[in-house]
């Protein structure tokens with residue numbers, strides 16, 4: 001069976017909920033970057049063994065959190081030997097504003113995957129952008145390059161959009177399908 005690992009940081013639990021939804025769809029293993037920017041025991045080994053690596057970070061000040069960036073910088077050790085070359089990659093980010101410069105975070109996650117000579121999986125969903133579209137529609141945020149979700153600045157993780165979480169689960173299913181078909 002294909003192995004998918006989701007390595008993510010979440011300061012206040014919102015990105016964690018998105019990560020869980022992606023993991024549910026992808027049957028993936030979660031690796032949480034802690035408040036000091038470090039991986040748990042065995043995290044690097046799990047990433048080395050994965051067929052697909054999914055990056056997740058909240059958008060803070062128009063980019064990934066510093067904890068995610070610390071992980072990204074630490075991955076330079078793997079980069080030296082191109083240890084993740086030709087793996088599949090995907091990414092997601094959550095932020096408070098509907099745009100909020102999430103695209104900058106996604107570009108950063110994509111660039112990290114490219115530096116590791118990876119292959120990027122897009123979101124693969126049409127946007128819900130008609131007058132009739134409800135906030136809880138699939139891909140209401142309307143991203144293509146990866147998964148973007150939005151939670152108001154005063155909303156708890158429990159109050160996140162059901163549609164965004166379902167979008168995350170469906171994105172996970174796509175990552176699993178692409179990973180499995182590649183292995184076949």
Ligand SMILES: Cc1cc2nc3c(=O)[nH]c(=O)nc-3n(C[C@H](O)[C@H](O)[C@H](O)COP(=O)(O)O)c2cc1C
Pocket residue numbers: 009010011012013014015016058059060061062063094095096097098099100101102151152153
């Ligand atoms: C330091 C900091 C910077 C932030 N910068 C942005 C931003 O640039 N754009 C935005 O839309 N939201 C921004 N936010 C809001 C967070 O993206 C939002 O609260 C998100 O849900 C946090 O995810 P988390 O609970 O996984 O940490 C920022 C929050 C913090 C704490």
